[in-house]
Amino acid sequence: MSLSHSHSALALKSQLFSFARKNPFIAKKLHAQIIKSGFNQHDPFPKTLIDSYGKCGLLQDALKLFDSLPHRDHVAWATVLSACNLSNLPYKALSISRSILNEGLQPDHFVFSSLIKACANLGDGYIKQGKQLHARFLLSPYSEDDVVKSSLVDMYAKFELPDYGRAVFDSIFTLNSISWTAMISGYARSGRKVEALRLFRQSPFKNLYAWTALISGLVQSGNATDALYLFVEMRGEGVSIADPLVLSSVVGACANSAVWELGKQMHCVVITLGYESCLFISNALVDMYAKCSDLVAAKYIFCEMRRKDVVSWTSIIVGTAQHGLAEEALALYDDMVLAGVKPNEVTFVGLIYACSHVGLVSKGRALFKSMIGDFGIRPSLQHYTCLLDLFSRSGYLDEAENLIRTMPFKPDEPTWAALLSACKQHGNINMAVRIADSLLDLKPEDPSSYILLSNVYAGAGMWENVSKVRKLMVVKEVRKEPGYSSIDLGKESQVFYAGEASQPMKDEILGLMRKLDEEMRKRGYVPDTSSVLHDMDQQEKERQLFWHSERLALAYGLLKAVPGTTIRIVKNLRVCGDCHTVLKLISTITSREIYVRDLKRYHHFKDGNCSCNDFW
């Protein structure tokens, strides 16, 4: 056999492996041939095969081959870890590594980066393990490796610990686009927008990845408006926006700020660029329309989707449930199961939430059981909170209290507050006082918790406790964030702050509000001042309520929107009880449909009723 012949055989083999990395059938075939030729124990074949199996998605085969290796070295270890990461099974990567570490093998720099990535993907439940890996890396002979350092920066970014990431970032010898992007992402997703922007401006690598990291991070941390401005800037810089990742983030930004008009424009951009049938983007669009209270459009997109995954179904189910259409949400769930799509933990949050809206106690309980028994999902605190909400809203207060005291999670502030608010609603003063004490022990942060506590103690005549609540408020410097509401009128949108009418149409707004107030009082409206935080006399409290921002926005909308159209308002805080009553009354008086999206819920007012069934 000539030398050139064996060379060409080698070249052929390496070409075959490159096919095998993309095609599982070729990978299998190649494996069979290597066994036949007797080379299956010879380096580098087993490892190259593990790599091929991992890259073409046959993780099971990769793992089997790895287990059959008589001798595991660093290369085999690193290869199998990268296969696990590719298949999105970071837990498997950690468990394999535990056993290898027990055998006494120490990680090299390749193993470190894959392990750190696995930890990062597991999320902030794995902070401790991640820090241990960091320590082990610093003590290893590889402690100067820049690639591992970049993976650490990324890990701390995903844990939302950007200061830890920054320390590592500053120790990198040669920064490249990957390290810069990881660090920018770390600041952005932790909501540290000043630092994120400063770093981005300094970075010599302003490519698509960096822009997407910045924009998506800001969306995730609730800075949707900044994200949208940056997207406009990105477009102006001539960076191509024809990319599914950045587009889905920007659609998400429209969803989170509930800007319907802009959302529709983004939808047009998506169509123009040819991404209508991209699953991720369609999912984001369904969610966007639902969050902008346009369920018709959300459903239309959902129905037109060729492929629907669990996120698509969950988005439409949650969207439907949040608009008070519980029966429809439950019917969609049945369709989902019939379509063979397996629900996940988020789906059940939406479903149980839907049940609690309409008092379907036994259905909700059954869903909770089915989630555990049929789908093997371990309930999280959110699930218990939903179940608790279901019991307490429907007046099953004892069952609710039993649940909150026996569930395997420590109840947090919103959980106690939800139960307390239900006790108050159902007039169970004894229990309310008991629950209030538990809430007070937590030293709450949220101003609404203090309002609730103060009302409960005052209702029970426990004045010492009322003053204790007030003192704690002063100590903790609890202050209500200024409320504002915005209204979307197609081409323009207007923002109103509580307590002040904006200059345009100030007199007309005040005139209309007075007229409506008069109408409401004729129908028996008495202002409910129990949600006013500060100590002041009754008249002053009523004046405060009168100037709540959603009322100003509504009056402006009634004056300026096309007659008969639905009025859409977005508020930064939760709607207070009095405004809720007022909005219901005004929907009757003016025969208008009003959508209000507040911090937590959706309210659709029509003919004197609200889709939230007066419980929020």
Place this chain on the structure above:
DNA sequence: ATAGGGTTAG
């Protein structure tokens, strides 16, 4: 053989 950007709840 290793490191960077995306969708659903709260």
